[in-house]
Amino acid sequence: MIAPGDYKERGDYTTHQPTTRPGAGVWIDKPDLHLIGMSRNGVVVDGTESGPACSSAAADQDRGPAHGPGHWGRNGIEVYLASGVTIQNLTVCNFLSGSDGSGNQIWWNGGYDTATIGMHSYLGSYLSATTTYYDKNDPAQATYGIFVSNADGPGLIDRSYASNMNDSGYYIGACADCNAVLNRAHAENNVLGYSGTNSGGHLVISNGEWNDNGEGIDTNSQSNGDLPAPQDGACPSRAGSCLRITGNWIHDNNNRDVPGNGLGLVGAGVVVAGGRTDTIANNRFRNNGAWGVALLPYITGVVNGPTDCTTAGGTWDNPFIDSLSGAPACFFNDYGMKVRDNEFSGNGSFGNPTNGDLADLSDFSAIGIPPAVPGRGNCYAENTDTAGLTSAPAGLPTTNAHCATAGPGAAVTDPLFGQVLCNLHQLTPGDPLCAGAVYPQQDASFSLALLPAQASMPGICSRLPRTIPWCGPRHHT
Structure with a gap:
């Protein structure tokens, strides 16, 4: 003590x-x-x-x-x-x-x-x-x-x-079945509030507040670090999803003025990048300027060789993906996600094409990567926005409302693909794929947020002898 x-x-x-x-x-x-x-x-x-x-x-x-x-x-x-x-x-x-x-x-x-x-x-x-x-x-x-x-x-x-x-305020990773709970966390002014690489199985992120980060919560698959890949929220028995992001207050994650190079998908509340079989339920998303929830693929290198990718269900050495990365790379698509019973308001305030409550980029069949078969796509049910739920592609809560029949989301030819690259600053605003979109740039200089006073653990003095000088009689409760 x-x-x-x-x-x-x-x-x-x-x-x-x-x-x-x-x-x-x-x-x-x-x-x-x-x-x-x-x-x-x-x-x-x-x-x-x-x-x-x-x-x-x-x-x-x-x-x-x-x-x-x-x-x-x-x-x-x-x-x-x-x-x-x-x-x-x-x-x-x-x-x-x-x-x-x-x-x-x-x-x-x-x-x-x-x-x-x-x-x-x-x-x-x-x-x-x-x-x-x-x-x-x-x-x-x-x-x-x-x-x-x-x-x-x-x-x-x-x-x-x-x-x-x-990088991130919180991290839990390199655990296929993490058997962990991150409860009542508060993250702000980080590039990512939470990140988890190859973290899956029993993992609950609950009842937290995630605000003023670049991104709120991000979980992803990678074959170039924190192996073994992929990020998979399936229960070890393979029956259902055991990774749950639930009960969180996720708002105003639009901050490029955070330490580091300011990159990341700024303006996103929750991002799943190349992951699968996660549940995102009963959260509140407000004023995330790009998207409330974005389900996207992830491009990564490898540590030991292509088998790090292919044994984890990734696609290795696709010509189109290699052209994006500049070298042979691993591509993890996203699928099997359940997004349900969440409340949305004011998301998409950057006002660029496709910005809104939901985004799902998962159909890469045009470049030779098989799409999710019906029942393996991402599904969306009972999500609400008093101003009307918005999504990219449009109508996602209707086309993919039922998990048993849900197929792929937006295709690589959809405007969403260009918007993601533009947000990540992999394209200049003048690129046709950006369609005139402008996302926040990092300021030349900025101040860090001060650490606010936090509530202490109650009953500490009750663990000690009364002779300890900083514990008076009134503290022994």
């Missing part, structure tokens, strides 16, 4: 110096250890080397031990191959990237880049993760807020906050 204070932890300089991979300020490799702060706002695990807590000054930043011509980068609290570890009621800030596998504020690491599960149960609650430092000319940046990889649970992340990350 950790008393209030600003802890500029430097385990990667002392007891756990990096040799083959970046280290961490706080390194945990003991199973079943419980790390609890006495005050969520007052216990700060701080990546800076000098100055006040979470200083934004460039001179106060710590880029990690020297490594070749540069630096290793740093992680904040890293749990390494240790199950049963609990982290609660504290803040972590300003741990910056360098070498691959750094820049993570809180990380349950079950075996990054090993394609194997090396961790089981974990729990985090009443956690805050942020950075106050960003310079677009400095490659040292905070990458992930709360990060879980290569773990099969049971896992729970509850009542947490993440902001200002140049």
